[in-house]
Amino acid sequence: QKEVEQNSGPLSVPEGAIASLNCTYSDRGSQSFFWYRQYSGKSPELIMSIYSNGDKEDGRFTAQLNKASQYVSLLIRDSQPSDSATYLCALRPTRGYQKVTFGTGTKLQVIP
Amino acid sequence: DAGVTQSPTHLIKTRGQQVTLRCSPKSGHDTVSWYQQALGQGPQFIFQYYEEEERQRGNFPDRFSGHQFPNYSSELNVNALLLGDSALYLCASSSPERQENSPLHFGNGTRLTVT
Numbered sequence: 393q394k395e396v397e398q399n400s401g402p403l404s405v406p407e408g409a410i411a412s413l414n415c416t417y418s419d420r421g422s423q424s425f426f427w428y429r430q431y432s433g434k435s436p437e438l439i440m441s442i443y444s445n446g447d448k449e450d451g452r453f454t455a456q457l458n459k460a461s462q463y464v465s466l467l468i469r470d471s472q473p474s475d476s477a478t479y480l481c482a483l484r485p486t487r488g489y490q491k492v493t494f495g496t497g498t499k500l501q502v503i504p
Numbered sequence: 505d506a507g508v509t510q511s512p513t514h515l516i517k518t519r520g521q522q523v524t525l526r527c528s529p530k531s532g533h534d535t536v537s538w539y540q541q542a543l544g545q546g547p548q549f550i551f552q553y554y555e556e557e558e559r560q561r562g563n564f565p566d567r568f569s570g571h572q573f574p575n576y577s578s579e580l581n582v583n584a585l586l587l588g589d590s591a592l593y594l595c596a597s598s599s600p601e602r603q604e605n606s607p608l609h610f611g612n613g614t615r616l617t618v619t
């Protein structure tokens with residue numbers, strides 16, 4: 393089982409809709425979770441960090457963490473064409489300093 | 505406040521050659537991690553440097569080596585380049601405070617093409 397699993401997509405949503413991106417992980421002891429956005433040909437950009445079970449909101453973005461079910465999700469409200477990018481789920485496993493492990497990413501397409 | 509800077513931005517090398525990539529961390533950060541990202545894949549961890557020592561290493565051969573300097577900047581060296589080494593190489597730095605929760609901040613990356 394991969395450490396971090398994401399559906400590669402593409403996930404297509406109409407402009408103004410809610411985009412829901414999901415991620416599951418195998419290490420039950422993982423503590424820190426991150427969502428990064430990556431535009432084509434560019435480097436990853438941090439969107440959200442979440443460390444506790446529940447929801448964390450920042451503007452149009454909401455991260456949700458459920459440690460019992462080992463999944464983390466990202467909701468994007470009022471999706472805009474500029475949100476079209478690959479979204480990378482990442483986590484810091486229990487063991488090992490600061491190594492951060494990434495999923496393969498989900499490509500999001502927001503259709504105008 | 506300068507973010508993470510990497511150089512060069514693009515590089516074209518021939519199989520068998522050697523390459524050195526450079527990274528300066530964000531101000532206030534002391535830990536540097538290097539990642540390789542192939543097309544369509546997520547970043548893969550190469551290694552991490554802290555206090556001028558390699559603290560952790562991913563599943564990469566010894567052809568990949570690195571160094572961290574007293575000013576926290578870092579280099580990634582790849583010897584005997586293979587076609588499969590063509591990728592985007594990402595440098596990321598992180599804060600020394602609350603290290604378990606500190607996110608990575610990435611530079612713009614170096615696009616390496618091996619022909």
